[in-house]
Amino acid sequence: MVHRVSERVVIKSPTDRRSYRIIHLSNGLMALLVHDPEIYPDGFTPQEESEGGAVGADVKEGDEDGDLEEDGEDDFDEEEYESEEGEEDGEEGEEDGDESEQKRKKGTAPTKKAAAAMCVGVGSFSDPSKAQGLAHFLEHMLFMGSSRFPDENEYDSYLSKHGGSSNAYTETEYTCYHFEVNREHLMGALKRFSQFFISPLVKAEAMEREVLAVDSEFNQVLQSDSCRLFQLHCHTSIPGHPFNRFTWGNKKSLIDAMENGINLREEILQMYRDNYHGGMMKLVVIGGEPLDILEGWVVELFSDVKTGPPLKMSTRIDIPIWKVGKIYRLEAVKDVHILELTWKLPCLHKEYLKKPEDYLAHLLGHEGRGSLLYFFKAKGWATSLSAGVGDEGMRRSSIAYIFVMSIHLTDSGLEMLYEVIGFVYQYIKLLRQSTPQEWIFKELQDIGNMEFRFAEEQPQDDYAAELAENLLLYSEEHIIFGEYVFELWDPELVEHVLSFFTPENMRIDILSKSFDKHSEAIQYEPWFGSRYIEEDISPSLLKLWSDPPEIHQHLHLPLKNEFIPRVFSLCNSNISKCLLDTNHPKCIMNQPLMKVWYKIDLTFNVPRANTYFLITVKDGYNSVKNCVLTELFVNLLKDELNEILYQAGVAKLETSLSIVGNKLELKLYGFNDKLSLLLSKILTLSRSFFPNVERFKVIKEDMERAFRNCNMKPLSHSSYLRLQVLREKFWDVDDKLSCFVNLSLSDLEAFIPNLLSQLHIEGLCHGNLLEEEAINISNIFTNIFSVEPLAAEFRHQERVLCLPSGASLIRSVRVKNDLEVNSVVECAGLFCLHAVFFNHFNS
Numbered sequence: 054m055v056h057r058v059s060e061r062v063v064i065k066s067p068t069d070r071r072s073y074r075i076i077h078l079s080n081g082l083m084a085l086l087v088h089d090p091e092i093y094p095d096g097f098t099p100q101e102e103s104e105g106g107a108v109g110a111d112v113k114e115g116d117e118d119g120d121l122e123e124d125g126e127d128d129f130d131e132e133e134y135e136s137e138e139g140e141e142d143g144e145e146g147e148e149d150g151d152e153s154e155q156k157r158k159k160g161t162a163p164t165k166k167a168a169a170a171m172c173v174g175v176g177s178f179s180d181p182s183k184a185q186g187l188a189h190f191l192e193h194m195l196f197m198g199s200s201r202f203p204d205e206n207e208y209d210s211y212l213s214k215h216g217g218s219s220n221a222y223t224e225t226e227y228t229c230y231h232f233e234v235n236r237e238h239l240m241g242a243l244k245r246f247s248q249f250f251i252s253p254l255v256k257a258e259a260m261e262r263e264v265l266a267v268d269s270e271f272n273q274v275l276q277s278d279s280c281r282l283f284q285l286h287c288h289t290s291i292p293g294h295p296f297n298r299f300t301w302g303n304k305k306s307l308i309d310a311m312e313n314g315i316n317l318r319e320e321i322l323q324m325y326r327d328n329y330h331g332g333m334m335k336l337v338v339i340g341g342e343p344l345d346i347l348e349g350w351v352v353e354l355f356s357d358v359k360t361g362p363p364l365k366m367s368t369r370i371d372i373p374i375w376k377v378g379k380i381y382r383l384e385a386v387k388d389v390h391i392l393e394l395t396w397k398l399p400c401l402h403k404e405y406l407k408k409p410e411d412y413l414a415h416l417l418g419h420e421g422r423g424s425l426l427y428f429f430k431a432k433g434w435a436t437s438l439s440a441g442v443g444d445e446g447m448r449r450s451s452i453a454y455i456f457v458m459s460i461h462l463t464d465s466g467l468e469m470l471y472e473v474i475g476f477v478y479q480y481i482k483l484l485r486q487s488t489p490q491e492w493i494f495k496e497l498q499d500i501g502n503m504e505f506r507f508a509e510e511q512p513q514d515d516y517a518a519e520l521a522e523n524l525l526l527y528s529e530e531h532i533i534f535g536e537y538v539f540e541l542w543d544p545e546l547v548e549h550v551l552s553f554f555t556p557e558n559m560r561i562d563i564l565s566k567s568f569d570k571h572s573e574a575i576q577y578e579p580w581f582g583s584r585y586i587e588e589d590i591s592p593s594l595l596k597l598w599s600d601p602p603e604i605h606q607h608l609h610l611p612l613k614n615e616f617i618p619r620v621f622s623l624c625n626s627n628i629s630k631c632l633l634d635t636n637h638p639k640c641i642m643n644q645p646l647m648k649v650w651y652k653i654d655l656t657f658n659v660p661r662a663n664t665y666f667l668i669t670v671k672d673g674y675n676s677v678k679n680c681v682l683t684e685l686f687v688n689l690l691k692d693e694l695n696e697i698l699y700q701a702g703v704a705k706l707e708t709s710l711s712i713v714g715n716k717l718e719l720k721l722y723g724f725n726d727k728l729s730l731l732l733s734k735i736l737t738l739s740r741s742f743f744p745n746v747e748r749f750k751v752i753k754e755d756m757e758r759a760f761r762n763c764n765m766k767p768l769s770h771s772s773y774l775r776l777q778v779l780r781e782k783f784w785d786v787d788d789k790l791s792c793f794v795n796l797s798l799s800d801l802e803a804f805i806p807n808l809l810s811q812l813h814i815e816g817l818c819h820g821n822l823l824e825e826e827a828i829n830i831s832n833i834f835t836n837i838f839s840v841e842p843l844a845a846e847f848r849h850q851e852r853v854l855c856l857p858s859g860a861s862l863i864r865s866v867r868v869k870n871d872l873e874v875n876s877v878v879e880c881a882g883l884f885c886l887h888a889v890f891f892n893h894f895n896s
Contacts, residue, residue, distance in 0.1 A: 055078070055079055055352055055356060056076050056077060056078045056079060056348075056352050056356075057076065057077050058074060058075070058076050058348075059074075059075035059076065059077065059529055061075065061528075061529040061530045062530060063075065063085075063529065063530055063532060063533060064530050064531060064533060064534040065533055065534075066505055066506055066507070066508050066533070067506060068506065068507060068508070068657075068658060068659065069508070069533075070089075070090055070091065071087050071088060071089045071090070071339075072087070072088040072090075072344055073085060073086070073087055073088075073533075074086045074088075074344045074347075074348065075529050076348055076351065076352075078331060078351075078352065078355060078356055078358075079356070079360070080330070080331030080332075080355075080356065080358050080359065080360040080361070081330065081331030081332030081333075081334075081360055081361050081362065081363060082331035082332075082334045082335075082336060082355055082358055083334070083335050083336070083524060084335075084336040084337070084338065084351045084355070085335075085336070085337045085338075085520055085521075085524060085532065086338055086344050086347040086348055086351065087337065087338065087339040087340070087347075087517075087520070088340065088341070088342070088343060088344045088347065089165060089339055089340070089341055089513075090341070091165050091341075092164060092165045092166070092167060092236045092339075092340060092341025093164075093236065093341035093342075094164070097341050097342055097343065164235075164236055165236070165341075165513060166216065166217070166233045166234060166235060166236060166513050166514075167233065167234055167235070167236050167238075167239035167242075167338075167339060167340045167341065167513065168231065168232065168233040168234070168337075168338075168339045168513035168514040168516070168517040169231065169232060169239070169242070169243060169246060169336070169337060169338045169339065169517055170229060170230065170231035170232075170336070170337045170514065170517035170518040170520070170521040171229070171230050171231070171246070171249070171250065171334060171335070171336050171337075171521060172227050172228070172229045172334070172335045172518075172521040172522055172524065172525055173227060173228050173229075173230075173250070173328065173329055173333050173334050174226065174227050174328070174333040174334070174335075174364040174366070174525060175188060175226070175227065175228060175324070175327075175328035175329075175333060176188050176223055176224045176225045176226045176227050176228055176446060177189060177223055177224070177225050177298065177300035177446075178225045178226055178295040178298075178446075178450070178452075179324065179328065180298055180300070180302075181320065182298070183310055183313070183315055184306070184307065184310040184315055184317060184320050185298055185299040185300070185302060185306045186267065186299060186300065186301055186302010186303065186306050186307060187302065187307075187317075187320055187321065187324060188223050188228060188324065189223040189267060189300070189301065189302045190263065190264070190267055190302055190307060190317075190321065191228075191321050191324055191325060192221050192222075192223045192228050192230070193221075193263040193266055193267060194253065194255045194259065194260065194263055194321060195221075195230070195249045195253045195255075196208060196209065196219075196221075196249075197253070197254065197255070197256055197259040197263065198253070198254045198256060198259075199245075199248035199249065199251070199252050199253050199254060200248070200251075200252035200254065201244075201248050201251075201252065202244075202245050202248055203254060205256070205259060207245060208245045208246070208249075211238075211241060211242060211245055212232055212234055212242060215234050215235045215237075215238040215241070215242070216234065216235040217232055217233050217234030217235065217238070217242060218232065218233060218514070219231070219232035220232070220514070223300075224445070224446035225295075225300065225445075225446030225447050225450050226366070226446055226450055226451060227446070227522070227525060229518050229521060229522060230246070230249060231514045231515075231517050231518040231521070232246060232514060233512070233513045233514035233517075236340070236341050239338075239340045239342070240350055243338065243350060243351075243354050244354060247354040247355050247357075247358075250329055250334065250355070250358050251357050251358055251359075253325070255318060255321055255322060255325070257318055260317065260318060264304055264307050264308060265304065267301075267302050267303060267304070267307065268303045268304035270301070271301045271302070271303040272303075272874050272875060273875060274301075275581060275872075275874060276386050276765070276870055276872060276873050276874075277386075278385050278386050278387055278389065278391075278564055280581070281383065281386070281564075281578070281581045281583045282383055282391075282393065282562060282564050283447070284299070284301075284578055284580055284581050284583070285381060285383055285562070285578050285583060285585055286375075286395075286447075286560075286562075287299065287300065287447075288578045288579070288580075289375060289376075289379075289381060289587070290374050290375055291372050291373055291374060291375065291376070293372055294370060294372045294373075294374055295370065295452060296374050296447065296452075299580050300447075301580075303580070305580075306580075329358075329359070330358065330359040330360060330361025331358045331359065331360055331361050332360075332361035332362045332363045332364055333361060333364045334358065335521050335522075335524035335525055336351065336355065336521065337517045337518075337520045337521045337524070338350070338351060338517075339513055339516065339517050364525070366402060366451045366525060366526075370452050370453075373397075374397055374453065374560075375560050377557055378556075378557070378589060378590045378592070378595060379560065379561070379587055379588070379589065379590065380561040380562075380563065380587075380588045380589075380590055381560075381561065381562045381563070381585055381586070381587055381588075382562075382563045382565070382568060382569075382585060382586045382588065383562060383563065383564045383565075383568075383583060383584075383585045384565075384566070384568040384570075384583060384584045384585065385564045385565050385566045385568070386765070386870065386872070387566070387762045387765055388566045388758045388761045388762055389461065389564060389565065389566065389758065389762070390461070390462040390463070390464070390466065390467045390563070390564075390565045390566075390567065391459060391460070391461055391462070391563070391564040391565070392459070392460040392462055392466075392470065392473065392474075392561070392562075392563055393457055393458070393459050393460075393560075393561070393562040393563075393564070394457070394458040394460075394474065394477060394559055394560070394561060395455060395456070395457050395458075395559065395560040395561075395562070396455075396456045396553055396554050396555075396558050396559055396560075397453050397454075397455060397456075397553065397558055398410060398442070398453060398454040398455070398456055398550055398553050399453065399454065399550075399553070400450070400451050400452065400453060400454060401442075401454050401550070402451065402526060404543075404546065405526070405527060405531070405535050405538070406531075406535075406538055406539075406540040406541045407539075407540070407541045407542070407543045407546055408497075408538075408539055409543070409546045409547045409549075409550040410441070410442045410454055410456060410550060411441070411442075411497065411539075412489070412493065412494055412497065412547055413440075413456070413484070413547065413550060413551060413554075414440050414441030414442065414456070415493065415497060415703075416484060416493070416610070416611070417440040417441075417458060417477075417480065417481075417484075418438060418439050418440030418441060418458070419611050419699075420438070420695060420696065420699035421611045421612060421696050421699060421700055422611075422612065422696060423607065423608060423609035423610060423611060423612075424608075424611060425438060425476065425477060425480050425608070426438040426460075427696065428476065428605065428607055428608055429460070429466065429473065429476070430692075430695075430748075430751070431607070432466075432469075433463060433465055433466070433747055433750065433751050434462060434463055434465060434466030434469055434473055435460050435461060435462055435463065435466050435473070436461045436462075436463060436751065436752075436755050437460075437461045438458065438459070438460045438461070439458070439459050440456070440457070440458040440459070441456065441457070442454045442455065442456050442457075443455075443457065456553075456554075458477065460473065463751055463754055463755070464754060467563075467565065467567060470563070471594060474561070474598065475597065475598060475601065476605065476608070478556070478598040478599075478601050479601045479603070479604045479605055479608060480604075480608050481551070481554050482600070482601050482604055483604050483608055483609070483610075484551060485548075485551060486604075487610060488544065488548070489544035489547040489548060490610065491542055491544070492613070493610070493611075494539060494542050495542075496613070496614055496617060497539050498539035498540075499617055500617060500703065500704060500705065501537040501538060501539045502537070502538075502539075503617075503618065503621075503705065503724070504537050504705060505533075505534060505537035505538070506621075507621070507659045507660065507661070507724075508537075509657075509659075510657075520532060520533070523535060523536065555599060556590075556594075556595040556598040556599055557595065557599075561590065568584065568586075569586065570584070572586055574586045574587070574588075614700050614703060614704055615700070615727070615730070616700055616701040616703075616704035616706055616727045616730070616731060617704045617727075618660070618704065618705075618706075618724040618725075618726035618727055619726060620660075620726045621660045621724070621726070622660065623655060623658060623660060623821055624653060624655065624821055624822065624823050625655050625658075635652070635653075637652070638650040638651055638652035638817060638819070639651055639652070641824055641827060641828055641831075642828065642831050644835070644842075645813075645842035646812065646813065646814060646835060646838075646840070646842040647813075647814040647815070647816070647831060647834060647835055648814070648815045648816070649815075649816045649817070649818065649827065649828075649831045650815075650816065650817045650818070651817070651818050651819075651822075651824055651827040652817070652818075652819045653819075653820070653821075653822065653823070653824075654819055654820050654821075655821060659821070660724055660725055660726065660821045661722070661723060661724055661725060661820050661821055662722070662723075662725035662728055662818065662819065662820030662821050662822045663720070663721075663722040663817075663818075663819045663820050664720070664721045664722070664728065664732070664816065664817070664818050664819070664830060665718070665719075665720050665816060665817045665819075666718070666719045666720075666814055666815070666816040666834070667713065667716045667717075667718055667814070667815045667816070668716060668717040668718075668719065668812055668813075668814050669715065669716050669812065669813040669814075669815075669843055669848045670683065670715060670716070670717060670808050670809065670811075670812060670843075671807060671808060671809075671810055671811040671812075671843055671847070672715075672807060672808070673712075673715035673716075673717075673808055674714055674715030674782065674784075675715070677784045677788050677789060677792050678792050678796075679804070680715075680784045680789065681784075681789050681792055681793045681796065682796065682800065682801055682804045682808075683712060683715070683808065684712060684756065684789075685752065685753065685756065685793075685796070685801055686744075686801065686804070686805055686808065687710060687711070687712055687717060688752050688755075688756060689742075689744045689748060689749065689752050689801075690710070690739060690742055691710050692748055692751075692752055693738065693742055693744075693748075694708075694710070694735060694738060694739070697731070697734050697735065697738070698735075701723075701727070701731050704723075704724070704727070705723050705724055706721065706722075706723035706724055706727055706728065706731055707720075707721070707722055707723050708720065708721050708731065708735070713851075714851045719735070721735075725820060725821050725822060725826075728830070729826070729829065729830055729833065732830060732833050732834075733833050733837075736833060736834065736837040736838065737837060740837050740838060743802070743805070744798065744801060744802075746798055749798045749801070753793075753796070756793065757790065757793060757794065760786055760789055760790040760793065761790065763786045764786065764869050765869055765870050765873075767868050767873060767875050767876060767877040768877050770866070770868065770869060770877070771877040771878075771879040772879065773786075774864055774866055774879075775879055775881050778854075778862070778864060779853050779854055779881070780851070780852070780853060780854070781851075781852040781853070781854060809838075809840065810840060810841065811840060811841045811842065811843040811844075811847070812838060812840050812841075812842070812843055813842060813843040813845075813848055814834055814838075816831060816834070818830055818831070
């Protein structure tokens with residue numbers, strides 16, 4: 054038997070037009086085939102296949118599509134993350150000429166791309182202690198050529214030539230490789246991709262270069278506080294536990310292994326031989342071709358993968374992860390105070406239909422009245438709180454689920470550290486006494502079903518990678534639905550999981566700039582060089598937290614969520630076809646105070662809408678003092694609105710309130726059923742809002758800290774400097790900080806009435822809304838903010854400076870963090886908005 058087709062039917066959203074099929078090859082490899090009809094919207098015809106149609110066509114190896122192009126550079130996202138080496142390691146391709154030409158044709162939308170992903174069930178938990186980071190290094194080496202395609206640049210060059218890109222990432226228990234490519238070249242890409250898993254060369258001469266690439270990726274996160282804390286968790290775990298390792302890998306960990314006599318190439322090949330076989334592999338292929346064709350390709354190209362036994366995602370480790378009764382104080386790079394409480398839970402992979410960890414995360418991380426965050430904010434102790442089991446491999450593995458509560462403390466919150474933890478245990482006691490509530494589970498169930506029913510599309514390669522991961526986690530019919538489903542209510546399981554939230558099972562970490570640099574107890578984490586102190590927690594505190602004598606009266610379960618949508622009807626039955634076919638928004642209100650544009654859009658047939666409002670205020674940006682007072686007002690207003698915005702966000706109705714120049718930008722987007730209700734509540738509260746002294750102190754402290762932390766990353770710093778040069782008016786963050794520290798509440802109280810005394814509002818209502826509904830939404834604004842219109846001549850206009858013709862200007866600035874090892878070069882050029890330039894440079 055070459056392969057078999059699974060009889061299980063993949064449960065998919067009613068709005069998902071794709072077709073799915075699961076097949077099992079005789080070598081143990083499991084593949085999900087996805088036919089996406091939108092890839093070939095006019096219908097697939099066999100002659101559109103590239104490379105001669107048949108998989109086994111007689112084509113010269115390494116020269117199937119003409120000359121190869123040069124390899125691109127690694128594309129690494131410098132955003133902070135907590136995954137061990139969850140960075141995307143691959144190569145970003147460029148759009149090919151054919152697709153660029155297609156985009157230039159008037160009225161022609163670019164076609165969707167094809168994609169594929171492979172998850173292999175081995176990751177950094179399998180690193181040998183003598184060569185840490187080996188799984189990550191192996192991931193890099195698979196890009197360096199195969200027996201059939203020996204050129205190191207072949208795979209990346211092929212993708213780049215055909216509008217594609219590739220990436221890969223190593224987790225604790227799996228490694229994922231994925232790519233996307235123009236639709237006609239899926240088979241050619243799969244030919245090259247399949248050889249990763251059949252006959253990689255792992256060239257000795259390429260290893261030194263790739264060690265440097267791994268080291269470069271590590272250096273990107275060297276000054277990341279979250280990554281430093283993550284590695285401290287690893288470093289301080291019990292020796293012998295899989296957590297006790299350095300999962301990134303860098304030049305030192307890999308070169309030292311070679312200098313100590315380890316044959317690194319042989320170690321890589323041994324890891325490959327032991328783990329890269331069919332039983333450990335989950336493949337996803339997304340194409341516009343019929344499923345039968347995709348099936349034929351996969352069988353032909355991947356049947357030569359070595360046969361192996363099925364992957365078993367179950368590990369029992371009897372060694373505890375961390376020492377009991379310890380608190381770790383880690384010196385922060387940024388000016389922050391973050392308290393992290395961590396509890397080890399049993400592996401809950403098999404309980405995905407019940408999701409007890411998400412039920413508890415919803416309650417412990419809630420932000421509404423009665424919640425821990427609401428209580429801490431009232432005390433002036435915290436500015437934000439999050440809780441739950443992260444998606445990263447170290448947080449969600451077959452060994453354990455790691456539940457983390459992260460609290461951003463104020464200065465006074467840091468001083469009241471043990472009291473903060475005490476109130477956390479009061480809330481945990483409240484949850485035990487209240488017993489699990491089915492109505493809360495039902496709310497989560499409704500939201501999950503709603504998200505699944507109207508799931509938004511992702512980029513094709515991201516979707517392929519997600520599905521490949523899901524093949525490791527869920528049963529075949531649930532590889533899509535499993536992420537969303539709350540199907541089985543099991544209060545006993547919730548109580549069982551809650552029983553692990555004890556002081557004896559808790560780890561405490563404090564990440565803070567307020568660090569005792571002169572302590573004799575300072576230790577150093579060896580890979581990041583971070584300074585930390587390990588302390589014992591008093592037994593009396595542990596006893597007190599185990600059973601708090603009381604529960605504060607202001608702590609209680611959340612109220613029911615009034616923003617969960619109940620109506621999901623579409624507007625298309627009530628409007629004319631000509632209105633649906635209109636490409637541009639039309640103006641439906643043009644008054645001195647407010648101008649509103651409207652565009653119905655049912656392209657994706659989902660009951661979602663977007664509303665955007667730009668509110669020009671009076672004198673909000675004409676001096677550095679007014680600028681920071683406006684920012685202070687907005688941040689205090691967002692703080693006051695937080696309970697409402699949080700509840701709406703849980704119901705997938707999102708809000709953004711920010712400053713653009715001297716304008717306030719208010720965005721509401723999501724399911725449209727409760728959009729008017731949310732806007733009305735926001736504006737009603739905003740109109741009557743006036744800050745109090747307690748919240749003023751907290752928000753002012755938080756903003757001062759944000760100003761000091763601004764531009765710590767070189768990449769964001771370079772963009773900031775560019776805008777500072779090009780904008781006509783741009784207040785420097787250091788000037789803001791100097792002005793800000795001397796501001797008082799009375800300054801703000803005197804400023805607000807003038808700020809809101811004259812306004813001009815311009816809005817856009819777009820999506821699943823009738824014109825009448827859009828007008829009603831606009832009237833909410835004019836009814837609540839019935840103020841004097843701001844005349845056009847007093848409305849600030851954002852302007853960009855024109856550089857002199859032929860000018861070559863260079864601005865060189867030192868990085869803000871003296872320990873930062875990365876540099877950035879950013880080049881900016883000004884081009885006229887002409888079709889020739891636009892078509893070439895806009896992509």
